[in-house]
Amino acid sequence: MSIIGQGIDRTDGRLKVTGAATYSAEHQLPRLVHAVMVLSTVPKGRIVAIDSAAIKAMKGVRVVMTHQNAPRLAHSKGAQHEDKAKSSGGQQTKPDKKQQPPNPKLSLLQDDRVQYNAQPIAVVVADTFEQARDAARSVKVRYAKEPAQLNLDQARQKLRAPEAQPGRPSESKRGDAAAALERAPVRIDALYTTPIENHNPMEPHATIAAWDGDHLTLYDSTQNISGVRRTAATTFGIEPEKVRVVCPFVGGGFGCKGSTWSHVMLAAMAAKLAGAPVKLVVERTQMFGPVGARPLTEQSLCLGATTEGKLTAITHDTVSHTSFVDDFSEPCTAVTRKAYQTESLHTTQKLMTLNLGVPTYMRAPGESTGSFALESAMDELAYKLMMDPIQLRLANYAERDPEKNLPWSSKSLRECYRVGAERFGWAKRTAEPGSMRAGRMLVGWGMATAAYPANRQGAKASATLLADGTAVVRSGSHDLGTGTYTVMTQIAAEALGLPVSKVRFELGDTSMPEAPVSGGSQTVASVGPAVWQAARGVRHKLILMAVADRGSPLHGVAVTDVDVADGWLSHGTDRARREPIGAVLARHGGQSVTAQSNAEQEADKKKQFAMQSFGAVFVEVHVDPDVGTVRVPRIVGAYGVGRIMNAKLAHSQLMGGIVWGLGMGLMEKTEIDWRYGRAVNENLADYHVPVNADVGAIDIVVVDEQDQQINELGAKGIGEIGITGVAAAIANAVYHATGKRIRDLPITPDKLIV
Template sequence: MTPTPTPVTGQPLDRTDGVAKVTGAARFSSEHPLARMAYAVLVQSTIPKGKIIAIDTAQASAMRGVLLVMTHRNAPKLPAPKPPGKDEQPPNPKLSLLQNDEVQYNGQPVAVVVADTLEHAQDAARRVKVRYAPQPAVLDFQAAKRAPRTPKPQPDRPSDTARGDAEAELARAATRIDTVYTTPMENHNPMEPHATIAAWDGGSLTLHDATQNVSGVRKAVARSLGIAPEQVRVICPFVGGGFGCKGSTWSHVVLAAMAARQVGRPVKLALERTHMYGPVGARPMTEQRLRLGAQRDGGLQSVMHDTISHTSFVDDFTEPCTSPTRMLYASTALRTTQRLATLNLGVPTYMRAPGEAPGSFALECALDELAIALQMDPVALRLRNDAERDPEKDLPWSSKALRECYRVGAERFGWARRTAQPGSMREGRTLIGYGMATATYPANRMPAKASAMIRPDGTVLVRSGTHDLGTGTYTIMTQVAADALGWPVGKVTFELGDTAMPQAPVSGGSMTAASVAPAVQAAATAVRAKLVALATGDAMSPVHGAAADDVLVENGWLLRKSQPDRREPAAALIARNGGAPVTADSEAKPGDEKKQVSLHSFGAVFVEVHVDADLGTVRVPRIVGVYDVGRLLNRKTGHSQLMGGIVWGLGMALTEKTEMDWRVGRAVNANLADYHVPVNADIGAIDVTVLDGADPHINALGARGIGEIGITGVAAAIANAVYHATGKRVRDLPITADKLI
């Protein structure tokens, strides 16, 4: 018998797209060269609310190279949106497509200038003069929250939840805390800003769009323009970072298509960095009140979490901060509420771990404050309240190793060296603090399709209309396909990012690996079965007449398990049978597992901070994170994803904030010089451990998504460590020196 080949799935394979990226061969959405390309630039409103009473485009239109100045006065009138059909999303109201003279936020697109060069378009855009009739705008969060609105109900995510009598249990508790935590508006700053190239060919539209959802863009653009989805093709082979902001279809995408049809040539509309603040979403600001009541031994009797997040008059968006609170710890009673404060700002949107990132900050800081009040170790408090089954759904966990995360994390970090008294650990004028928090994120999955083709030359092509945001999708899908086929990984190519390929879901919610990998595995398995059937039915094949389960495909060769010396390469088999590729299409979708088990990932984060006693500056020399995320499909890219999430959590804790001029509702730090994100000098040692173990319920591979869990818990762990170092509790992010001195 031949030895079983070592699976490549899970191995730390180098990125298959790495060479293309470092050599410049990988083309991002704004880099596709099209003949007769024209260039578009947005003109944005400068008031938060009002009406346009005049637009002077004469000077801009007369400038050299200008092809079009599109405003609400000459933009094509789009059809009224049709009511959504079955399983369709309702029309998207957040798009500003120059259909009227109304302005609802500062930064709203009010014109598009198209010229033969980018420089000509930029110059002309500065010459467009807009006069407004301003109207009173709502820009005071504190005032808006006094008249909060209840969010629209969402499937599986009600705005309010309750179990038991939380008020009565709080009154009976031996120890109580009542605290408020706030988080600011934060803006995505991917290295690649949003960009779209639109090109018409008769009635067909091709979009090269920087997106996390090629299929979603196709549907949204078709709906906006009143054409069939089959008339729209969206292509996006590479994404230079998305983090949620590229998961939706924004105004500039449709505006590029409208402008391209007007000028009769391809149009590129790439947002400048300042355009990224307002019309393409942000993480909303939140105010979260936590009330906890506990027995003397730390057992939680009452948990109450009330959240208000800001939204827009254009469309609603809810930051579901209470999500982790509802499921993470056991308690006698619980109550959570979500409310919205409506402002004249652009529509907020998903940012890495929406809800879970700010929600875990508040919850995990509140747990730390409760531990201090109880004079109890923070890890011990969490172990005392560890939920053995999902308390919200009353279901068993699909798998859970959170206790092991705490144990391994505490050991690797050296938590036992921590002294309980705040300010008791120091080196000279440097205050040292230890803090920890729990990380969690739901395991999501949606239907996905894939195709596989074995070519006559013995190479394999696998396709799915999914995305690679830098997460390693190209690589892990190649590994999964190679193992399912029994093929050398170097002879397998995976392609993605095109609506012409089998449909896959949005790359958000940490679900790409969990959704697309099973579809790839199914397609590869199906095409392998076809290959085996071809061989066993071929009288000239060494495996002719063998039972299918007696045929092994190994490194692209077919052989009998019982007689391994009888073998031939797949290329020879295909050539002998006419030379046509062997193909298969497959779909993988979730079943009813969510009715049987609760699917979540977990982790524990431990942080050491150094605080300058005189200046209040905070440094983070080391972070330890231990995670239970099911099976990792690639050790290297998985480690990178978790490390990247931790870095973002550090930014959330210490640097990130969109500074607003609340008189006019416009961001004043709309650039990478003033919007502070962590750089290499800010990052110390990051120790990431992923526990071994596959989730037996999520999919056939046992793999859950990991793109977002890495940020959760980090901000809280840092805030808790800062308190331990200084004795000062900062409940308003980011934690800056002025809040500590």
């Protein structure tokens, strides 16, 4: 029986439920002191004065780090500015853009500039957390305020295209979409909007920084230990080998911990000044501003179709907000460019720049927001055509990737539509809005397509078979609560031929073989093959030892005729010829056997195939006709996501994505006071997310899908596809229930009772 695919319990589960799992803020270091950030309270201006003298006199305070005394950084804008001023006789000059640091979004106290409200402007270090927090809240700052760009209407007058990224063009075209729309007998033209949303993982960002000479160790809550290492090395002008980043557990990330934010480097800078290890935990209210958010989007989407429902043109023009500090573009058009077959398509991405913190990745960035617009528009088209929404999608089914004109490595979307509709009971739906009821409640049924790229990057791993017959497998990856420890243990156990109980997988340390960022739903698809190859390398070495060993019952057997399973080596046909792994190692002096791997996707594969995961989401809503409240008693999701590595964890990931989609559709919104550019619901009480009482029955089915093109395991990522399409399916169900089309998320009661 294959170990891969079994829904075994989390190997790290006991550590977590007993409190033995060590998160970033829980590492114990001698002489540890505590730091708290001070954030700006104006959206733009200069710091005229910071009253640090009085703060330094407070009990326990060791350091008050501001732009006046922060270590000068060789690669910072402030340091370059200062150096150029010196070389030009004191005259201020603009920093050379070519000399900018690789991570310009970092606010590292190198100058007196304030570019957004809640920007880090000081760090207070004290003996205890309470002392540091008290001192930080006592800091008095005087500003020279400047006019801030916080007016959306004005910002729209200065739209600009983002810098194109690989796979994320700011504009894409095929055919003549404008002309095709003019000719189309049926058209949909609508504007869809999504708000700023903030990550709220249970574990906030946290860093412990410790220097030993010019060597730096960072215990950081991150999705990218190698990225943090590179940023630290660049920031402090030291070799990457002198930076170690440790992160064995992450209490939720969802994209916000994929980047290196200011607090990480500020902790290291404060540790330099304090002469002791420094712990800096970002407070819950500080999660709104300096560590990113999903940007607001305004999406104008037009569909042109024949009277039979065949799409003839799609245009999708997106505006999302970015920051004056650095750019971030929400790639909303990514899903539109390849979702449905049409000969004419035109998409654009534009940015409006505001004095807010830099936006960042949030679960399925672009696909979640973009699918809301596209799948809502498809539903509107279906109603206009008086056509079943599933039939409309099947009529425009893309047999190949329309953007790249490549065959799919695998695509099971037809089966997802069929299975999902069957399990939901879609055939019982009456099409007329407002035609279904449950008592006094209006009942609505809606559906949408889910999609997300099947991403993969290169990754490394090592595997070591020990004298006692157990194995240790390592890769510098991450477990965000997604189950990486467990899945990699299963992959390694099957590759080695050992029981799961005999394999220990380790991650979260840059001293281990390098792995990519745990983002883009790519960890299993990337690290899994590396683990498999390293473990198979050890297995092969073990077999070679046995067949060459005169003391082994397998001596002289062809390597291909030896099986390894459940801790035993055996002849493929003569099962009497077998011995335990430990016996082979013992005869060779008890030496361990090690293999390394560097797993890269074959370059030709990406040129030959388009790689994507697909699904279909079906939602039932109950709407109170008097007060406009929306309840979601059930959701069905059917997905084609390659070979499943662990059935239980896959179900958990898909369910989690659906729940987040529920929140996106009905609750999540960061309320900004546009006078000052600060979030007013910067806490878990006022920033609404679904709780157990909001979540009804969730039925998930994964259709059988084989994909040998993405990797030898056939594994695709599943962390993000679950959120895609859910908000649209809810909006479509609300329309079916009420006849009111809500194009502005979240769908709150006030929008339904107007």
